[in-house]
Amino acid sequence: MPQGRDFGGYTDGPTEKCGVVGISLDDRNAARPLYYSLYALQHRGQESAGIVTHDGFQQHSHVEMGLVGDAFSENDLDSLNGATGIGHVRYPTAGSVNSCCAQPFSVSFKSGSLGLSHNGNLVNADEIREELENLGHAFTSDGDTEVIAHDIARNLLDEDLIRAVKRTMERIHGSYSLAIMHDDVVIGVRDPQGNRPLCIGELEDGYVLASESAVIDTLDGELIRDVRPGELVVLERGGAGYDSYQLVQEENTAHCFFEHVYFARPDSIIDEKLVYEVRRELGRQLWEESGVESDVVMPVPDSGRAFASGYADAANETTATGEPREEDDTGVEFAEGLMKNRYVGRTFIMPTQDERERAVRLKLNPIKSTIEGKTVTIIDDSIVRGTTSMQLVSLLKDAGAEEVHMRIGAPPIIAPCYMGIDMATRDELIAANKSVAEICETIEADSLAYLSIDAVASALERSRADLCLGCVTGEYPYDIDGETTDRDVSRPDIGTQEPVTADD
Numbered sequence: 001m002p003q004g005r006d007f008g009g010y011t012d013g014p015t016e017k018c019g020v021v022g023i024s025l026d027d028r029n030a031a032r033p034l035y036y037s038l039y040a041l042q043h044r045g046q047e048s049a050g051i052v053t054h055d056g057f058q059q060h061s062h063v064e065m066g067l068v069g070d071a072f073s074e075n076d077l078d079s080l081n082g083a084t085g086i087g088h089v090r091y092p093t094a095g096s097v098n099s100c101c102a103q104p105f106s107v108s109f110k111s112g113s114l115g116l117s118h119n120g121n122l123v124n125a126d127e128i129r130e131e132l133e134n135l136g137h138a139f140t141s142d143g144d145t146e147v148i149a150h151d152i153a154r155n156l157l158d159e160d161l162i163r164a165v166k167r168t169m170e171r172i173h174g175s176y177s178l179a180i181m182h183d184d185v186v187i188g189v190r191d192p193q194g195n196r197p198l199c200i201g202e203l204e205d206g207y208v209l210a211s212e213s214a215v216i217d218t219l220d221g222e223l224i225r226d227v228r229p230g231e232l233v234v235l236e237r238g239g240a241g242y243d244s245y246q247l248v249q250e251e252n253t254a255h256c257f258f259e260h261v262y263f264a265r266p267d268s269i270i271d272e273k274l275v276y277e278v279r280r281e282l283g284r285q286l287w288e289e290s291g292v293e294s295d296v297v298m299p300v301p302d303s304g305r306a307f308a309s310g311y312a313d314a315a316n317e318t319t320a321t322g323e324p325r326e327e328d329d330t331g332v333e334f335a336e337g338l339m340k341n342r343y344v345g346r347t348f349i350m351p352t353q354d355e356r357e358r359a360v361r362l363k364l365n366p367i368k369s370t371i372e373g374k375t376v377t378i379i380d381d382s383i384v385r386g387t388t389s390m391q392l393v394s395l396l397k398d399a400g401a402e403e404v405h406m407r408i409g410a411p412p413i414i415a416p417c418y419m420g421i422d423m424a425t426r427d428e429l430i431a432a433n434k435s436v437a438e439i440c441e442t443i444e445a446d447s448l449a450y451l452s453i454d455a456v457a458s459a460l461e462r463s464r465a466d467l468c469l470g471c472v473t474g475e476y477p478y479d480i481d482g483e484t485t486d487r488d489v490s491r492p493d494i495g496t497q498e499p500v501t502a503d504d
Contacts, residue, residue: 017263017420018103019044020117020198021215022086022179022186024235025206029053031080033208033219034087038068040218041211043265044119045091048102052115053085054184059113063088063102083206083238084186086179088117091422104179105145111156112183118145119211120175120196121420123478127494128171148172152180165189165232166247173491174478175256175419175468177227179209186235189247193254193477194229195419195468197270206239212268226271229253252487254468254477257456258421261410262381266306273460276306281459282409282451283310283379290449291320292405295374298337300381300392301364307409308334308379332377337370337396360391372400381409383439386430390443403446411453411472412436418480419468 019041023030034051049071050063060080064071068089088103104117122128125144128151133139137150151171155164161182175195180187188209190198201208201216201223208216213223227233230248256263259270266276286307297315299308312334318324325331341363376396383389389406396404412431416424426432430439440448453472457464465487470476475486 017044017196018091018119019089019211020086020119020177020179020209021088021211022117022181022188022209022235023084023206024186024237024239025083025203026239028083028205029081030083030085031077034085035068035072035077036218037208037210037215038087038089040215041089042068044211044263045089048090049088050102050104051080051085051087052104052106052181053080053082054113054181055082056184059106059108059115061104061106061115063104065102082184084181084184084235086115086117086181086186088179103145105141105149107149107153109153109156111153114149114153114156115181116145116149116152117179118148119177119420120191121418122147122172122174122176123418123480124173124491124494131495148176148178156182161185161187162232162234162245169248171492171494177211184237188227188233190227190229190231192230192248192250193252193468194271195254195256195477197259197264198227199269200224200227200233200242203239207235207242209233209235212264212270214265214268217267223269253466255460255462255466256419256468257460258410258471260460261456262303263421278459279306279409280310280313282456283307284314285455285459286379286407286409286449286451287311287314288322289452289455290407291315292377292407292447293320294332294377294403294405296333296335296337296370297377297379298335298370299379301336301338301340303381304379304409307381311379311407335370337367337376338364339367340364360388360395364392364395366395366399368399371396374401375403375405376401377405377407379407379409382413383408383430384413384424385428386439386443389445393443393445405447406443406445408448408450410451411456412450413471415471415474417471418476418478418483419470421471
């Protein structure tokens with residue numbers, strides 16, 4: 001199931017990005033560990049899943065649309081020979097929703113075979129594609145992953161693998177974490193500003209690169225560290241070790257704060273922070289900034305749970321005005337007031353508007369004993385379009401809540417994301433066109449408050465200058481057409497390479 005809250009046949013929340021993994025083992029096939037890894041990353045994409053392996057002689061590939069469990073059979077895994085491989089789960093943020101854009105993307109050329117898995121989004125993919133097409137490259141998809149693969153393949157005609165990737169990094173502009181396999185060598189690359197996560201872990205008989213550390217836990221491995229922004233990591237053949245190359249170094253990073261707020265698994269460690277504890281801290285700061293005294297605080301399942309836990313803990317230590325609670329003050333009760341039906345899929349038939357409005361009942365059912373006759377604070381991680389929030393407030397009031405206060409563990413989303421998150425357009429974003437007071441009135445809550453940007457930076461223990469905050473400020477760390485930048489940055493000049501003969 002996706003993390004996005006899918007009520008009424010649409011997802012009223014940011015939609016997942018993608019997940020990548022790369023493995024090099026000593027003397028066993030990598031296919032099953034890759035398969036388990038993709039299960040651990042399923043929350044990051046549900047449209048397609050794929051694995052590419054190499055047995056030292058040839059490349060083997062299996063890529064299918066759908067969930068991981070549907071994309072692979074026993075026979076599929078048995079056919080993927082080789083101790084090295086890469087994998088991918090995809091949610092489309094650039095390119096079509098069809099098999100031609102599913103990953104890993106594979107290409108064979110004069111210098112060998114190449115497989116590539118990409119999490120992120122390039123700003124200048126069209127410029128590079130046009131240049132490569134003029135040089136004779138034929139593309140089979142409209143996604144930016146194939147652009148990266150063709151550019152690396154072109155560079156490999158003249159350079160070794162490390163230099164070829166470095167040349168490509170100097171040309172592409174945007175967010176990316178890559179798992180690349182050149183013949184039987186697996187490498188991982190993180191974009192120079194570290195926008196997309198990538199980490200490295202040690203297994204009993206090898207090493208793994210993955211979007212999230214939950215993969216390493218699934219494989220009974222040990223997390224070593226995050227791949228540094230602008231770093232390339234080579235997994236040695238036979239799982240013997242790894243080498244590191246710092247190819248690009250930027251003055252500031254642009255870590256995506258929404259990884260901690262929304263996308264990553266709570267049990268993952270991203271940029272040296274356990275996501276669950278970050279969300280609890282965001283909840284604590286939410287109470288400090290905008291706490292409201294109520295009988296009960298409850299999460300929107302499952303996205304608001306850690307926030308609500310931290311909020312409730314802080315609420316039981318101090319009052320909404322910041323004073324320590326008296327010993328006889330029972331504070332605020334934390335309770336599960338909404339039960340989630342986990343067996344309702346992403347889509348179901350609702351032919352009429354009345355049925356669509358009632359669809360939230362298929363997903364969530366209120367526990368009346370927790371709600372009836374009480375003032376309620378409901379905690380969530382974001383409001384995107386606002387429709388689901390309005391349905392939730394209505395649901396709680398129908399269940400007998402005397403007041404419903406909504407608190408959000410992130411700042412208002414006022415602008416789209418161009419870096420690999422399907423965040424909707426400005427016309428669809430309720431906070432892009434309404435004030436907080438107007439949103440509160442629209443969703444019919446008794447009060448509404450968001451977390452501040454400074455509180456997010458504090459919880460992550462990072463400067464605002466080292467975060468990507470484009471979706472909440474409208475200013476981006478990349479040179480995007482028609483948008484304002486938050487730093488001195490410009491995209492590379494494309495079209496300056498001399499034509500060469502290539503058969504890729």
